[in-house]
Amino acid sequence: MARYYAACTLGLEEVLATELRDVGAGDVAVRRGACEFEGDLALGYRACLWLRSAVRVQQELARGPARDREELYALVQTVDWSQSITHLQTLAVDGSVRDSWANDTRFPVLVTKDAICDQFRAANGQRPSVERDRPDLPVKLVLLNDHAIVYRELGGEPLHKRGYRQIQHKSPLNEATAAGLLLLSDWDRRGPLVDPCCGSATFLVEAAWIATDRAPGLGRSFAFERWRDVDLDAWRTIYDDAEARAAAGARHLPPLAGNDRHPGALAIARKALAAAELSDKVRLSHGDARDWAAPFRPDVVVANPPYGERLHDNPERLAENWRAIGDFLHGSGGKLAYVLCGDPDLARWLRLRSSRKHPVRNGPIECRWLRYELD
Numbered sequence: 001m002a003r004y005y006a007a008c009t010l011g012l013e014e015v016l017a018t019e020l021r022d023v024g025a026g027d028v029a030v031r032r033g034a035c036e037f038e039g040d041l042a043l044g045y046r047a048c049l050w051l052r053s054a055v056r057v058q059q060e061l062a063r064g065p066a067r068d069r070e071e072l073y074a075l076v077q078t079v080d081w082s083q084s085i086t087h088l089q090t091l092a093v094d095g096s097v098r099d100s101w102a103n104d105t106r107f108p109v110l111v112t113k114d115a116i117c118d119q120f121r122a123a124n125g126q127r128p129s130v131e132r133d134r135p136d137l138p139v140k141l142v143l144l145n146d147h148a149i150v151y152r153e154l155g156g157e158p159l160h161k162r163g164y165r166q167i168q169h170k171s172p173l174n175e176a177t178a179a180g181l182l183l184l185s186d187w188d189r190r191g192p193l194v195d196p197c198c199g200s201a202t203f204l205v206e207a208a209w210i211a212t213d214r215a216p217g218l219g220r221s222f223a224f225e226r227w228r229d230v231d232l233d234a235w236r237t238i239y240d241d242a243e244a245r246a247a248a249g250a251r252h253l254p255p256l257a258g259n260d261r262h263p264g265a266l267a268i269a270r271k272a273l274a275a276a277e278l279s280d281k282v283r284l285s286h287g288d289a290r291d292w293a294a295p296f297r298p299d300v301v302v303a304n305p306p307y308g309e310r311l312h313d314n315p316e317r318l319a320e321n322w323r324a325i326g327d328f329l330h331g332s333g334g335k336l337a338y339v340l341c342g343d344p345d346l347a348r349w350l351r352l353r354s355s356r357k358h359p360v361r362n363g364p365i366e367c368r369w370l371r372y373e374l375d
């Protein structure tokens with residue numbers, strides 16, 4: 001049995017907990033911006049491949065008091081690191097430190113790295129090298145109140161990097177946040193869904209993959225695949241099953257469409273849809289949301305209009321954007337709308353009364369996922 005920690009956007013913890021139970025996790029404990037759970041190695045693989053709302057999955061390797069350098073060093077050395085990598089592979093150590101003897105992460109991270117490398121050197125005179133980009137073994141140290149937890153991170157690249165977004169939109173929505181918000185909504189995964197200001201089409205790709213039962217991690221690699229103790233048979237079975245589910249689910253794609261008034265955003269959206277194998281399946285159009293007639297009557301409208309902090313729009317222009325999105329919502333014929341809002345003053349320009357306000361963090365911005373009943 002292994003102990004795991006999966007991190008998510010603040011506000012999506014319950015969505016993540018549900019996803020974890022769906023992939024077979026036992027004993028799921030909800031934490032702030034995370035869930036802890038237990039299971040075997042295969043569960044870790046399934047979590048990486050299937051969790052839509054998680055950004056990271058870590059396996060705990062050691063925990064204990066670490067009141068000074070010596071205790072931390074000794075704790076890190078209790079782990080048999082040769083189970084993860086050989087001296088020919090690479091590692092990187094990241095850390096977070098709070099209320100402990102060290103003032104910042106640098107020294108404890110160095111101690112951790114030295115303890116790992118010294119163990120290899122003692123065994124055969126050679127040690128793995130440090131590689132910041134795409135290390136074979138990403139190690140995470142958490143030092144809190146002089147107590148340390150040492151993890152290995154299964155994904156390597158964060159899980160929200162699905163591989164379909166090669167170019168960044170100016171203010172994109174994190175893929176895991178977008179998926180988590182869709183899972184939080186009352187969209188039934190079959191009904192038509194539209195986004196009147198879709199930017200790089202994150203909601204649309206995530207909605208398509210949810211509806212068609214396509215695992216978000218298909219087609220990308222994970223750090224655990226390069227570990228010595230990887231159970232390749234178990235991983236192959238899990239991956240093959242996910243491919244079969246995606247093939248079977250492809251026929252369940254609901255009508256999806258998006259619009260944006262920015263041609264550059266739409267160019268990025270088209271590239272993302274192509275990379276996600278959805279080019280001819282999701283309709284995109286160019287123009288102001290106010291003038292957009294969606295190609296079908298939506299059940300659900302989702303939107304992430306600009307709220308200033310990052311796009312640096314002037315307030316009148318922002319209000320005008322929200323008014324335009326409001327015009328679209330009033331005429332859309334949809335049943336439900338969900339709007340991600342980082343500034344309550346702007347939401348009033350929609351001229352609708354929200355029936356739910358779910359707090360969620362979008363990067364540094366405290367937002368609300370607002371729900372509106374349209375009919």
Ligand SMILES: C[S@@+](CC[C@H](N)C(=O)[O-])C[C@H]1O[C@@H](n2cnc3c(N)ncnc32)[C@H](O)[C@@H]1O
Nearest residue numbers: 172173197199200202261262288289304321324
């Ligand atoms: C915060 S971004 C959306 C990002 C998107 N969720 C993504 O993941 O890429 C807001 C988008 O709203 C679009 N927008 C703002 N006002 C609009 C309007 N009146 N009509 C259509 N699009 C609009 C902008 O061009 C921008 O792409």
